[in-house]
Amino acid sequence: MKGVFEELLKSEQIFKNRDVLRPAYTPEDLPHRKEQIENIATILVAALRGETPSNLLIYGKTGTGKTAVVKYVGKELEEAAERQGTACAVLYLNCEVIDTQYRVLAHLARPFNREIPMTGWPTDQVYTEFKEAIDDRERAVIIILDEVDKLIKKGDEVLYSLSRINSELNNAKVSIIGISNDLKFIEFLDPRVRSSLGEEENVFPPYNADQLKDILEQRAAMGFKEGTLGEGVIPLCAAFAAQEHGDARRALDLMRVSGEIAERHRESRVTETHVREAQDRIEMDRIAEVVRTLPTQSKLILYSTILLDGTVGGNDLTTGEVYNMYRRLCRSIDMTPLTQRRVTDLLSELDMLGIINAKVVSRGRFGRTREISLSVPVESTTSVLMEDYRLNTLTAHQAYQAYPKVGTEHYKPIPPQSRLPTGANAILNQFGKN
C-alpha cells in the first residue's frame, strides 16, 4: 500500500486550479454584468468626490452575481481612492454568518483597530465605539451587508441606527449597500429604514443559457487543463443551470463536480455523461438534505408511500391507502397519528418539495382522491429516513411482517357521535337544507 498519495497525485490531470470553480472565488472579469457594475459605480463615485453616496439595495436570486459584482466594485473603489489619496474603507460582511446586532457592530469596528470583546459590552457602547473610530477624520465608509434579509429576523435595530448614523458624524460619511435575494424583503422593513436604505435599488436578472456558457468558458479556461473538457460539457452545464432559474453558482458546481467525477473514474477527459451524473448527484444531495430536515410526521408519511410503492399493482396510491399505512406505522412506534385532514396538507407539501407526485383526480364512482407516486429513488431515500432514530426501529421487513395486508384495506373514518356516515349528506340534501 505504499505510495497511495503518489498514485493519486499522478492521476490528477484534469484540474489546473480547482478553487476558481468554487462559488467563493471572485474573478477579475465579470461577464454580462457590465451594466450593473457601471450602475453601482455611478452611485459610489460620490465617495471619491467627498460626498455621501446614496444607500443602495440590491436584489437578485441566488447565483446572479450580486456578491461578486459588489465585491468587485468595492475593490475598485478602494484602489481608486488610494491612488487619489482619499480615505475610503469598504467593509463587507455576510449577515448569515454574523447574525446578531452585536456581532455586526463588533465586526464593523474591528478594522479600525478597536478592541471589542466577543461578548459582554452593551450593544450601544459598541455602536458608539464604532462611530468614534470612523469619525476620527474625513473618510468614506461603505458598508456592504450581504443577505440583509437574515438580519431583519433578528430585529432591524442595527439597520435603523446605521441608516441614520450620518447625522451623528462630523467627518466621516457612511453609506450602506444591502444585498438580498428576497424580493419581498423590503415589505417587512420598518418604513423609516425602508426609505433611507432603499434610496437606490438595483435588480440583478438571472443569467440565460448563453450568458452562463460565457461564464463557464471563462472559468474553465482557468480551472481546467487544456483539452480536458469534452465538446458538449459547457453547453450542457449551462443548459441544466438555466433551467434552474439561471443560477451561475449551480452551473459552476455542476462543472466542478463533473470534473471530480471524471477524475474519480480515472479518466482524462470530462464528458457529457459525467455532467449528467453530476446533475443526478447534486439533485440527490438536495433531496437528501430536504428529506433529512423534514418533520418526523412528514418522514413517516413519506416512508408510508415508500413501503406501499409498487404493492398495489403498478397503480398510484390514494390518500386513504397512504393514510392507513401511516396510522399503522404510528401505532407501531407509539406516536399519535395526525388527522387525515392534516396529512393531506403534508402530502401536498411533499409534492411541492418534489419528493412525491400528488395529483387530485376523480375516479368517478370510486371517489375523488390524490394519486400519489414517489418521485425519488427508493433506496437512497430510505437510508436517509433511517438516520432518524424514531424511524430507525422500523425496517421495511418488520413493517411487512407486522402488516402483511398493507394497501388492501381502506381506512374508514371513525365518526364522532355527531358525525354523519359518508354519503349521508347526499341523503340529507334530498330533503332540503332546512
Add this chain to the structure above:
DNA sequence: CCTCCACCGGAACGTGAGGAGT
C-alpha cells in the same frame, strides 16, 4: 341525466412556544 364515492379544501378554533413590551 342523476347518484354517490372518497376524498378535497376552506374556515374557525385550540394550543404551546417564543418574542416584545413594560
Add this chain to the structure above:
DNA sequence: ACTCCTCACGTTCCGGTGGAGG
C-alpha cells in the same frame, strides 16, 4: 417577572365535487 401578542402547527366541522356507472 409578568402579561400580551404572534405564529406555526393541528384539529373539528363541514360543504363541495369530477366523473364512472347505473
